[in-house]
Amino acid sequence: MAFTVDQFAEVDVVRLPRRVMMADAPSIRNEIRTMVESGRRNIILDLSDVAFIDSSGLSVLISAREATRAVGGDVLLLKPTSIVRSLIELTRLQEVFEIFGSEEHAVQRLASTNVAMAVY
Amino acid sequence: MKFWIRNVPEHVPEAAHRIASACAKAGFDPIGCHQATVCAVEAINNAIVHAYREHNGYVAIRWQCTDSSLSIEVADRGIRMERDPDAVEPDPTTERGRGWHIIRAWMDEASYERRANENVVTMTKHLPAGLVANRPKTSSGPI
Numbered sequence: 001m002a003f004t005v006d007q008f009a010e011v012d013v014v015r016l017p018r019r020v021m022m023a024d025a026p027s028i029r030n031e032i033r034t035m036v037e038s039g040r041r042n043i044i045l046d047l048s049d050v051a052f053i054d055s056s057g058l059s060v061l062i063s064a065r066e067a068t069r070a071v072g073g074d075v076l077l078l079k080p081t082s083i084v085r086s087l088i089e090l091t092r093l094q095e096v097f098e099i100f101g102s103e104e105h106a107v108q109r110l111a112s113t114n115v116a117m118a119v120y
Numbered sequence: 121m122k123f124w125i126r127n128v129p130e131h132v133p134e135a136a137h138r139i140a141s142a143c144a145k146a147g148f149d150p151i152g153c154h155q156a157t158v159c160a161v162e163a164i165n166n167a168i169v170h171a172y173r174e175h176n177g178y179v180a181i182r183w184q185c186t187d188s189s190l191s192i193e194v195a196d197r198g199i200r201m202e203r204d205p206d207a208v209e210p211d212p213t214t215e216r217g218r219g220w221h222i223i224r225a226w227m228d229e230a231s232y233e234r235r236a237n238e239n240v241v242t243m244t245k246h247l248p249a250g251l252v253a254n255r256p257k258t259s260s261g262p263i
Contacts, residue, residue, distance in 0.1 A: 023129035055218040062215045092212035
């Protein structure tokens with residue numbers, strides 16, 4: 001496994017590894033797609049352990065977002081370090097992703113979206 | 121100083137580690153080291169993906185340090201870049217196309233040229249003034 005996952009009802013928190021580079025991207029991308037295909041469409045990407053990410057790694061974040069949104073879900077980003085955050089902002093990904101500093105709040109955000117969609 | 125890696129993604133982390141070490145020896149703080157390393161990795165990734173595509177080859181990484189800057193060259197013998205790197209900021213919703221934007225933002229100088237059958241990307245990062253003043257005197261030239 002390229003990462004570990006913690007499940008909270010309809011929300012999955014994906015703990016990304018320390019390094020997300022071109023060599024790592026395909027396996028991470030594929031595992032997330034497998035999750036989505038199995039019905040797990042609300043995903044939080046935990047970046048707190050990521051010490052190095054390049055544009056290949058950023059493409060994985062975008063890919064995950066596209067996969068989840070295609071089935072009515074979403075991806076949130078959690079606790080990027082300051083150096084990773086600087087790359088996110090340089091590439092304007094903060095315009096695309098909601099970014100949370102609290103796992104609890106991120107889970108609540110996706111869980112409430114899920115409830116709202118279920119009610120609808 | 122120079123070394124080569126095969127054009128496979130699995131060898132890029134080793135290159136990143138060596139570049140980061142060179143940046144630290146040059147006197148950059150952790151943020152400067154990280155930025156320069158990411159930029160070098162972006163150039164290496166581009167060489168692997170675009171210059172060589174499915175073919176085997178090597179990527180050369182060369183660097184030179186002066187009292188006030190570090191220059192890194194990433195060179196390959198793959199196909200010539202079809203056009204100059206985009207100056208346009210990439211759409212944040214797209215999966216690809218961020219490499220040159222990152223290099224231009226985090227390095228003080230960046231250029232591409234075709235030189236003697238090589239694609240050469242040259243990136244230079246200047247040491248912040250305070251770090252230059254405080255840097256221990258060492259011999260200039262390659263590290």
